[in-house]
Amino acid sequence: MAGNGLAVIHDADGLDDATMLGVARETAQSETTFVQSPTADGADYRNRIFTMDEEIRFAGHPSLGTAVAVARAQGVEQARFLQQTGAGLQPVEVELRGDVAHASMLQEPAQFGEPVEAASVLGALGLGPADAHPELPVQPVSTGMRHLMVPVRDHVALERARPHVARVEAIEAQTDTMVLYLFVPGEDDTVRARGFVAERGQVLEDPATGSAAGPLCAYLHEHTGATETIVAQGLELGRPSRLVTAIVGDHVRVSGDCVVVLDGQLRV
Missing domain, CATH: 3.10.310.10 (Diaminopimelate Epimerase; Chain A, domain 1)
Known part of the structure; x- marks a missing residue:
């Protein structure tokens, strides 16, 4: 009950944009993410990020939280992903330690x-x-x-x-x-x-x-x-x-x- 909340929706290939926006409004989090199959070469998954108003090209805590959710879904304790967002491809590393996970990512050049x-x-x-x-x-x-x-x-x-x-x-x-x-x-x-x-x-x-x-x-x-x-x-x-x-x-x-x-x- 600290930090910033996030809802992560797996298996989202079949959802259209209007449905994803509706789900984001239903969860009422600052952001809701949708894990889809990648469309960029080398990416492990596509991360679609929605506020309650619109889709945004990139966000920080939704990138970290989504990577943790993907690792949990795969049943792995350590992982390195290349996620695809509207801002490009970002490497994200995850380590699961019981109830707490640690995640880090490289963002784009400033x-x-x-x-x-x-x-x-x-x-x-x-x-x-x-x-x-x-x-x-x-x-x-x-x-x-x-x-x-x-x-x-x-x-x-x-x-x-x-x-x-x-x-x-x-x-x-x-x-x-x-x-x-x-x-x-x-x-x-x-x-x-x-x-x-x-x-x-x-x-x-x-x-x-x-x-x-x-x-x-x-x-x-x-x-x-x-x-x-x-x-x-x-x-x-x-x-x-x-x-x-x-x-x-x-x-x-x-x-x-x-x-x-x-x-x-x-x-x-």
């Missing part, structure tokens, strides 16, 4: 957008110019999905954030980003973060955002030289999560633990 003016972004999050980090810029970054990195000066600002839906929607549209990823660099390798996304006329906060933790690691590497980052997220929601990230060549590795809480059969 792509950096131009820094944007901080005041309007902070204003959309209910913060002021004084809350801006004194050295680090607000900047879009993608390692498969484009998110906006928003550094703030301290934990007080992080905890005080109260986003405004219309302004968050406008910032996301202007920067072509999905999540506004607010964070405070720590004195050690740990960074506290909060992820906000405008959906269905409200701003939702994500307990864990693997597709933003990867860009955050790449961002900190670019601006501070850090090669490893532990991202603590979800504390404000009472669903703490821990994502471990590291620079591996041109890529970012993102890893975390997964726990299966429910198995069942879906009839559609």
